[in-house]
Amino acid sequence: MTDMTSPAGTGPAFAVEMRDVSKVFGETTVLDRISFDIRPGEFVTFLGPSGCGKTTSLRILAGFEQATSGDVRINGQSVSDMPPWHRDIGIVFQSYALFPYMTARDNVGFGLKMRRVPKAEMAKRVEEALKLVGLSGLGDRYPRQLSGGQRQRVALARALVIKPQLLLLDEPLSNLDAKLRNEMRYELKRIQRESGITTVFVTHDQEEAFSLSDRIVLMSKGEIKQAGTSREIWEKPRTGFVADFIGVDNLLPGAVEKDGDELVVRISPSVTLKTEICDFAPGSAVLVAVRAKDVILNPVADETATGLNVFAGNIIDVEYRGERCACRVRCEGIDQTLVALVASSHVPSGAVTLSFASDAVMVLTDDR
Amino acid sequence: MTAWALSSPAVLLVLVVAITPSLILLYQAFRTPDGAAFTLEHFERLFNSRIAGQAFWRTLRVSLITTLLTIAGGYPLAMLIARSRERAAALMLGIVVFPLMVSVVVRAFGWIVILGPSGIVNQILPGIGLITEPLALVQNEIGIIIGETQLLLPYMVLSLLAVLRNVDPHLEEASLSLGANPLRTFFAVTLPVSIPGLLSGVLLVFSLAITAFATPQILGGARSPMLTTLLYRNVFSTYDWAAAAAIAILLALLAIGFVTLQRLAGRLWEKSHG
Numbered sequence: 243m244t245d246m247t248s249p250a251g252t253g254p255a256f257a258v259e260m261r262d263v264s265k266v267f268g269e270t271t272v273l274d275r276i277s278f279d280i281r282p283g284e285f286v287t288f289l290g291p292s293g294c295g296k297t298t299s300l301r302i303l304a305g306f307e308q309a310t311s312g313d314v315r316i317n318g319q320s321v322s323d324m325p326p327w328h329r330d331i332g333i334v335f336q337s338y339a340l341f342p343y344m345t346a347r348d349n350v351g352f353g354l355k356m357r358r359v360p361k362a363e364m365a366k367r368v369e370e371a372l373k374l375v376g377l378s379g380l381g382d383r384y385p386r387q388l389s390g391g392q393r394q395r396v397a398l399a400r401a402l403v404i405k406p407q408l409l410l411l412d413e414p415l416s417n418l419d420a421k422l423r424n425e426m427r428y429e430l431k432r433i434q435r436e437s438g439i440t441t442v443f444v445t446h447d448q449e450e451a452f453s454l455s456d457r458i459v460l461m462s463k464g465e466i467k468q469a470g471t472s473r474e475i476w477e478k479p480r481t482g483f484v485a486d487f488i489g490v491d492n493l494l495p496g497a498v499e500k501d502g503d504e505l506v507v508r509i510s511p512s513v514t515l516k517t518e519i520c521d522f523a524p525g526s527a528v529l530v531a532v533r534a535k536d537v538i539l540n541p542v543a544d545e546t547a548t549g550l551n552v553f554a555g556n557i558i559d560v561e562y563r564g565e566r567c568a569c570r571v572r573c574e575g576i577d578q579t580l581v582a583l584v585a586s587s588h589v590p591s592g593a594v595t596l597s598f599a600s601d602a603v604m605v606l607t608d609d610r
Numbered sequence: 611m612t613a614w615a616l617s618s619p620a621v622l623l624v625l626v627v628a629i630t631p632s633l634i635l636l637y638q639a640f641r642t643p644d645g646a647a648f649t650l651e652h653f654e655r656l657f658n659s660r661i662a663g664q665a666f667w668r669t670l671r672v673s674l675i676t677t678l679l680t681i682a683g684g685y686p687l688a689m690l691i692a693r694s695r696e697r698a699a700a701l702m703l704g705i706v707v708f709p710l711m712v713s714v715v716v717r718a719f720g721w722i723v724i725l726g727p728s729g730i731v732n733q734i735l736p737g738i739g740l741i742t743e744p745l746a747l748v749q750n751e752i753g754i755i756i757g758e759t760q761l762l763l764p765y766m767v768l769s770l771l772a773v774l775r776n777v778d779p780h781l782e783e784a785s786l787s788l789g790a791n792p793l794r795t796f797f798a799v800t801l802p803v804s805i806p807g808l809l810s811g812v813l814l815v816f817s818l819a820i821t822a823f824a825t826p827q828i829l830g831g832a833r834s835p836m837l838t839t840l841l842y843r844n845v846f847s848t849y850d851w852a853a854a855a856a857i858a859i860l861l862a863l864l865a866i867g868f869v870t871l872q873r874l875a876g877r878l879w880e881k882s883h884g
Contacts, residue, residue, distance in 0.1 A: 306783055326786040327795075333787045339780035343802050343882070352798075353788035404788060 254318030257282040257408060257440035258303065263312035265298050265464075272298045274464040275312065280442065285434055287443040287451040290461035291487070296444045299461075300410050303442060305329050317407055327356075329408075332401030332439070336413040338393045340385040346372070346396045347381035353404035371403035374433060391422045398430070402437055409434070409441040415450060427453060448488060452476065460484055467609070482529035482608045491534035491568070491581035495608055500524045506550075507605055512575040516550040517603040529608035534568055536602035537582035543593030552597040555580070560589055571596055639855035652856040665840045666860070672754050672826075672836065673819035679759040680815050681808065684766035688807075689800065691767070692774040706767050714761060718828035721757050722748055725829075749831035757825040762818055766811040773807030774800075805879050813872045817865050837861050 258280035265273040273295045280286050288296035301307040302314060305326035314321050321329060332353075340349050350371050354364045372378050375395035385393055394414060401409055414430070415423045431454055434441050445451055451458050452472040459469045460483075467487075468480045479485040486493055496509035498520060505522070506514040507530050515530055522528055543554060555573035566583040571594060573580055580596055642649045656662045691702045709717065724730050725747035732744040747753055781803065785795040801808075826836040835843065837857055844854040 304783070304787055306786075325791075326783070327789050327791045329787070330789075331787055333784060335780040335784065337778050337780050339778055339784040341781065341785075341799060341802075352785070352790075356789035356794065400784075400788070 254282075254315075256280060256315075257284070257317055258442070259313075259315040259318075260299070261313040261315075263299070263302060263309045263314060265295070265302065265307060266310045272464050273302075273309070276464075276466055278459060278466065278469060280440060282440055283438050285431070285441045285443065285454060285456045287445060287455040287458045288461060289445060289448060289451040289458050289487075290467075291446055293463075294461040295464040296446075296459075296461050297412065300412055300442060300444045303408065304331055304333055304410055330404065330406050331408045331410060332404060332406035333410045333412065334394075334397045334401050334414045336416050338385075338397040338414075338417075340393055340396055340400075342385055344384075345381060346377065346383050346385070346388065346392075349385070349396055350381075350399045350403050352400065357404065367403055368399075371399040374402065374436070375399045376429070390418055391426060394418065394426060395429075398433065402433070402439065406439060409437075409439045411441065411443040413445055414443075415445070416447070423450075430454065460487065462487075462609075479531065479604065479606065482531065482606045483610050485529070485531040485604065485606055486610050490531045490604075492530075492532040492537065492578075493610075494530045494532075494576070494578055496528055496530050498522045498524050498526045498528055498605070507603070510575050510577060513553075514550070515603050516600040517605050518601040520605045522605060527608060529606050529610070531604040531606055532580075532598055532602055534581040534583045537580060537596055537598050539569060539571070539582040539584050539590065540595040540597065541588075541590035542595065544595045551600060551603070552595065553580070554593070554595055556593050557591050560591075562586065569594075635855050635858055638852055639859050641852070643852065652852045655853060656856045656860065661835065662840060662857070665835045665837050668751060668834060669820055669837045669861075670864070672751055672758065673816050675755050676758040676762060676819045677812055677816045679755070680763050680766035681812070683759070683763055684770050684811065685796075685800075687763075687767050688770035688774050691771055692777075693779070703771075706764050709760065710764050714822075714824040715828065717761065718757055718825050721753065721760075721829055725753060725756065748829050750834050751830070753829035753831075754826045754834065754836070757829040758819050758822055761822070761825055762815045765814045765818065769811030769814060770804060770807045772810075773804045777803050806876070809872055809876050809879070813869065816868055820861060820864055820868075837864075 256279040258278075260276055260278045262275045262277055263273055264271065264275050276295070276299060288299055290296050298307060302309050303316075305321065305324060309322065316329065316331075340346075341352065344352070347368055351364055351368045354367060359367070368381070369378070372381055375398050377392060377395050377399065380388065380392065383392075385396070388396065394417075397414070411430070415426055418426060427450060443451070443454060452475075455472060457469060457471055458475055460467045460475060462483050468475055468484045475484065476488060479488060479490065482493065494509045494515075496507040496515070499506050499508050499514065501514065504516070505520040505524065506516055507520070507528060508514045509530060517530075544552075553573040553576065555571040557569050558572050558579065559570040561568040561570070563583075563586075565586055567586045567589050569582050569584055569589070570579045571582060573596060582596055584590065639652055640648055640650070642651070687702075687706060691699050691706070694702060722729065726732070727744050727746075727748075729747070731747065735741045735745070747756070777800070781799055782795050785799045786792070790798055820836075821838060822836075823838045823842065826834070827839050827842070830836060830839065837860065841854045841857040841861070844850045844857065
């Protein structure tokens with residue numbers, strides 16, 4: 243598995259290869275045998291809650307941390323013993339980390355100066371980089387004279403101007419206000435596409451991750467929970483953690499049971515759920531995930547409702563979410579309340595009936 | 611009015627213990643021995659004295675070298691502490707500051723035990739064949755420089771640490787990622803951003819070095835007087851209080867001159883980096 247190079251002449255098949263990378267600080271395992279490949283030009287996001295290991299992964303790629311075990315290759319070359327200043331990697335930090343006593347132009351030119359690029363060429367490349375990020379004409383300003391968004395752009399230009407093998411972005415949008423963040427998100431995507439540089443983006447914000455990435459690596463407690471395109475992760479969460487993280491409203495712990503020829507999930511002594519796909523053996527403890535949008539709310543109370551996946555209940559709370567409202571419903575025999583979405587123009591109240599199709603019931607491992 | 615009333619004890623104290631002696635000092639430095647007339651003869655005597663001249667240059671030289679040595683030793687220490695985790699940083703800081711709690715005199719005698727003609731160094735080095743004659747490490751400038759460097763290092767470390775602790779650690783990482791090795795990163799990033807701490811450390815160390823007394827007295831000996839030890843000699847050995855007053859004023863001018871330089875450098879830095 244170590245030799246992943248493609249036929250001669252086309253260069254390595256992967257810009258980044260991580261093989262069984264672990265990181266242990268004292269007695270805490272921060273990364274637990276992470277393996278992952280990134281194709282050249284790809285925009286990959288490490289997504290997860292704080293402490294999931296995403297920043298450590300980034301710092302190992304940058305060379306600021308040494309992996310305790312495992313191998314990291316960048317463009318086919320093992321970098322385990324290569325210090326950061328030989329790696330040719332551009333980084334944008336959350337704090338931007340601009341050199342405060344240098345103008346925007348000198349900040350952007352820093353990497354070229356360290357590479358002893360001739361003056362004339364340096365000036366040209368710096369201006370190009372400033373133009374790429376839309377800051378032509380502001381090269382003489384000091385960081386303190388620039389707005390948050392502009393600093394961000396300088397930091398990006400500084401990382402891109404050295405034409406790095408790999409661009410690392412450490413939560414670069416977190417310090418911006420909501421409006422600017424959306425704008426910069428679009429800009430980031432545009433600049434990455436234009437430059438074609440392989441990019442690793444680290445964030446805890448799933449919206450950012452879903453809108454920017456070619457692929458997402460969803461991490462938790464030092465492990466990769468799921469890696470795939472935004473659509474794959476959104477539509478087919480592989481574990482309970484993933485479903486929870488992407489915001490599936492109804493998560494019910496239960497156990498798989500055999501009911502005749504079919505497998506069902508018992509979520510309380512009196513209630514079982516019917517499902518289409520269940521990869522678990524009878525007796526397994528699982529987590530059932532049902533999206534609020536898949537729950538059909540019938541404003542008529544049907545006391546005789548007894549069919550599978552049909553429940554009588556009472557609305558106990560309504561949460562306004564713009565076009566839709568989320569109704570929290572307490573159902574007979576289920577400990578947890580269930581959430582269903584209804585159009586905000588017609589919000590029912592009191593006794594209702596909930597139902598959902600059996601193919602809306604996702605049966606997952608409970609690894610939250 | 612209440613502000614004046616409330617601060618009057620403090621003002622009185624400053625008047626009594628600081629201003630009055632200074633005025634007496636000025637008076638003595640510029641008066642003829644009988645106290646009758648204004649004179650510059652004490653300063654003339656000072657400038658014509660070979661010993662005083664040597665003491666002046668020695669004071670300047672020793673203090674500058676000491677300051678440079680505390681910078682050279684202070685940066686690595688301060689950077690190490692600033693980058694360490696909380697507990698390790700507290701421990702190292704404790705070790706750095708601990709000597710401040712030991713009397714200067716005790717420490718100077720400690721150095722004699724280590725550096726003296728029959729001290730530890732002079733027993734070990736000939737023992738392993740590095741030297742044949744014992745090294746003269748005390749009763750000279752070397753002894754004063756060693757003693758003062760150790761004495762004043764904590765002030766430099768604390769000054770640098772105050773700034774380095776607030777520097778975004780990502781600054782250095784950004785520099786490393788852009789291709790600057792650790793040495794270039796230090797000179798291109800760490801040093802420029804820590805200039806304010808360096809300036810205050812230099813001011814502290816230099817002014818404490820020119821006014822240090824016990825260390826040069828014990829480690830310098832009679833043959834290498836500094837302005838402070840010369841002043842002491844004038845007061846207690848030759849009872850020439852007027853000459854002592856003149857030396858004191860020279861020391862004060864040296865300090866004021868240095869503070870002015872330091873302020874100027876600080877303002878220059880602010881103007882270019884703000």
